[in-house]
Amino acid sequence: MERRVVEVSVGLLMIAGFLALLILAFKVSNFSMYGKNDSYVVTAKFDNIGDLKPRAPVSIAGVKVGQVESIHLDKKLYKAIVTLRIKTQDNNIPTDSSANIVTAGLLGSNYIAITPGFDPTFLKNNSMITETNSAILLEDMIGQLIFNSKKEKDPEKT
Numbered sequence: 001m002e003r004r005v006v007e008v009s010v011g012l013l014m015i016a017g018f019l020a021l022l023i024l025a026f027k028v029s030n031f032s033m034y035g036k037n038d039s040y041v042v043t044a045k046f047d048n049i050g051d052l053k054p055r056a057p058v059s060i061a062g063v064k065v066g067q068v069e070s071i072h073l074d075k076k077l078y079k080a081i082v083t084l085r086i087k088t089q090d091n092n093i094p095t096d097s098s099a100n101i102v103t104a105g106l107l108g109s110n111y112i113a114i115t116p117g118f119d120p121t122f123l124k125n126n127s128m129i130t131e132t133n134s135a136i137l138l139e140d141m142i143g144q145l146i147f148n149s150k151k152e153k154d155p156e157k158t
Contacts, residue, residue: 050135
């Protein structure tokens with residue numbers, strides 16, 4: 001009988017450990033449990049999304065309010081259309097807000113930061129954020145720095 005109690009308790013401990021690892025994996029992978037009922041969809045068009053990926057966070061003032069659901073290309077305008085899934089509890093985002101692709105740290109991953117506007121009407125399901133700012137690419141900045149430094153050294157070649 002005593003051996004059976006030890007076996008059952010070890011089994012329960014193994015199950016608890018497996019569940020803890022599963023929860024940790026969901027947290028690390030940025031997987032969200034947002035369902036269709038407790039969130040709404042907003043889209044935004046960007047000229048360049050850099051390294052933005054689906055499931056990237058969407059934040060306002062550093063507070064996560066949603067995540068990127070999908071990214072696809074508008075074949076007529078050649079712009080990236082980003083679909084954002086926002087939590088229903090955060091349904092007071094003004095319609096004149098802007099969406100910016102920013103980088104977490106110097107070489108971190110990209111995410112979307114929404115800067116709220118002042119319009120008294122709010123975004124709702126299937127709304128579009130019209131004011132967007134594309135990702136600032138480190139490679140482009142380095143290229144411009146090199147080009148400008150060459151231009152200053154040889155002003156007669158330009």
